[in-house]
Amino acid sequence: MHSVVSKPALATIALKRFRNYGEARVELSPKLNLIWGANGQGKSNLLEAIYLLASTRSFRGAASNELVQYGADAAEVSAVFADSGQEIGLILPTRGRRTARVGATNLPRVQDLIGRLPSVCFSTLDMVLVTGEPNDRRRFLDNDLSQINAGYLAAILEYRRLLKQRNAVLKALKEGGSGRQDLEAWNLRMAPSAARVRRLRTEYVMSLSPFAAEEHARLSGGAEDLQIRYRPGDDCVEEKDFLDAFRISFHRDLILGATSIGPHRDDLVLELSGRSAAKFGSQGQQRTAVLAVKLAQVKHWIRDVGVIPLVLLDDILSDLDSSRRHQVLEGAAQYGQVVITCTDYHAVESDFSEPPARYKIDAGRVIET
Amino acid sequence: MLFARPLANLIAQLERLPGVGPKSAQRLAFWILRQPEDDVLRLAASLTDARSKIGFCKRCQGFSEAEYCEICSDARREPSMICVVAEPKDVASVERLNEFRGTYHVLHGVLSPLDGIGPDQLKLRELTHRIAGGAVTEIIVATNPTVEGDTTALYIAQLLKPLGVRVTRLAHGMPVGGDLDFADQATLLSAFEYRREL
Secondary structure, three states: OOOOOEOOOEEEEEEEEEOOEEEEEEEOOOOEEEEEOOOOOOHHHHHHHHHHHHHOOOOOOOOHHHHEOOOOOEEEEEEEEOOOOOEEEEEEEOOOOOEEEEOOEEOOOHHHHOOOOOEEEEEHHHHHHHHOOHHHHHHHHHHHHHHHOHHHHHHHHHHHHHHHHHHHHHHHHHOOOOOOOOHHHHHHHHHHHHHHHHHHHHHHHHHHHHHHHHHHHHHHOOOOOEEEEEEOOOOOOOHHHHHHHHHHOHHHHHHHOOOOOOHHHOEEEEEEOOEEHHHHOOHHHHHHHHHHHHHHHHHHHHHHHOEOOEEEEEOOHHHOOHHHHHHHHHHHHHOOOEEEEEOOHHHHHHHOOOOOEEEEEEOOEEEEO | OOOOHHHHHHHHHHHOOOOOOHHHHHHHHHHHHHOOHHHHHHHHHHHHHHHHHOEEOOOOOOEEOOOOOHHHHOOOOEEEEEEEEOOHHHHHHHHHHOOOOEEEEEOOOOOEHHHOEOHHHOOHHHHHHHHHOOOOOEEEEOOOOOHHHHHHHHHHHHHHHHHOOEEEEOOOOOOOOOOOOOOOHHHHHHHHHOOOOO
């Protein structure tokens, strides 16, 4: 348990040549903000811009060139923190390197921006937590953990690089290349990296799990219990286990031309009363389970990290019935800053206990209402 | 053709230089054409002169005009200690310290299978030969603290330890005079990992 030490909130978010925005600047309330308007006007783009500043990634998995307004060379998103007045920015060129800055100073690497704007984003795409591939679930863990723990970001980037290098050795050997006695050196370097990634992910899921169960009980009225578990693809734990396993799996890896052991093969499992939510859950049960995991993420930030994250809700209200909607919004109101998108404010107005700051989006323009 | 043939040739040659793209190559070519002829001849001469006179030092594999480079031919340098570096420029960095009195060995790269660089592409056989002489007691691996630099160091350790040589690696951690607030997270993490007793 952690006493809350910080509560980062944004005073403004500004977009330049970003998607369908020419230039826009929105002053945000430190509490609830509602972005509304018809489909295709740019509501989610605004949320996407905020999440880009948090994670340097698009929550919709968009590439840089998709983020830039048609005909422009680069988009820019920036935001100013309410308490410190500090500005952070990200320049996204259609091609070439992204640049991140804090104030007027460019950061040495874009990833150094990650962690400055703690945030949790909920969107309909989060359903991949149940319905998607293991890869989607690993990305979920990687994105979140990278924001919480900069050491994790370094560890996962390092691991991905090592994996590519080791696989390149295997491929060269498979194609009959001789003189690749360096495989063992790659094993030696990769073993501690693999152990670190797996350990940090396991610990994260373990600390997330009780919060997910708690949130799920609240949402479902305690009908079933939700458990989330990290499921490693092999039984290695320590550095030494990985090193042995890399050596033993050599022949199999050679045939595959790829590494068969390691955290890049792990998965995250959601279970409802002991049964796989992916296999046995109804659509409604799956949706509730995912929502509980997302709410658990927020709780974990608050209780274990000591930070109230910025919460982004992208168009999820319409999928919920009125009582769930009320529960989610009520929960959200206890957090710090929340930015919500929806198509029709009037349809959800009654679910807010206090009126949010409202912005109507119309063809890439922001109209305060 | 956009440019006269000799100019197009020049641009094509310049484009082959590392870090030079088509636009820079054009700019350099135009600049060269505007220089006095003597200056350009000097530039051309220095290119061929350097290329024909500079070779690899027979011992350390660094660039040298003579058979052995200045450091390797200096009798005051301690031959029992070898600092292994990835690139010739790294020798200059360590030399500026005025602290290391041993000799060097230049690998001309680090292991990077993705770029097709394995042990055979580096000057490792030459290093093993130097050890085989028996006079070397310590190898200090000073490759960069990247995954490729680390792995190269591990490879060298595996290769040479059976020969009875001590293999060490440069420490990595906080920059001196650095500020905790500005240290990048990976550096800070490794500084924690490699902390030492006071």
